[in-house]
Amino acid sequence: MTERDLCQDTALPNPGWGPLSALPGNPLMWVLILSEMLVFAAFFGLFAWLRAAEREVFDASQQFLDPVAGGLNTLVLLTSGLFAALAVQAIDRGETRRCRQWLGGAFALGVVFCVVKVVEYADKLGQGLMPETNTFFTFYYLLTGFHFAHVLFGLGLIALVAWKISHDNVETAAAFWHMVDLIWILLYPILYLLR
Helix, strand or coil, X not given: CCHHHHHHHHCCCCCCCHHHHHCCCCHHHHHHHHHHHHHHHHHHHHHHHHHHHCHHHHHHHXXXXXXXXXXXXXXXXXXXXXXXXXXXXXXXXXXXXHHHHHHHHHHHHHHHHHHHHHHHHHHHHHCCCCCCCCHHHHHHHHHHHHHHHHHHHHHHHHHHHHHCCCHHHHHHHHHHHHHHHHHHHHXXXXXXXXX
């Protein structure tokens, strides 16, 4: 046995990312996703606490939101998430062109989400409903604005991945995009529907 063989046999194995190594895509994206989920969870907890303290203000303010627009955006994002999942399936089969088409569909629906949200913001601001109007609208703009920033980041990620396509990149972008879906699925009923 040579010295080189001995060094290779006694070398410590690469610990990798532990449980994150088994997840699809880049493990660093999962660290980001988990940290962002914790931030949103903290916001949701604070929102629930303040809602309990100002129930009448929250219920009255919620009447100004359009559940149809929020529902439309829910449908749009869920469909976009489906397209992202289909992009992953396409890249699994080696269908690069088809993968790019699904990513393009996911991107287009993400843009539709942004347009609906901007129209909704313009309507609220036109009614004089500003972040400083009351606690509900402070949280409405904070939560939906923070989510909107994640949508914009996700759109940039999808565009980058469609350009620099690889299996790992597509899985990484899809994982982030599914987090964006999940956050909206929680935001929609909390802000628009729960009384």
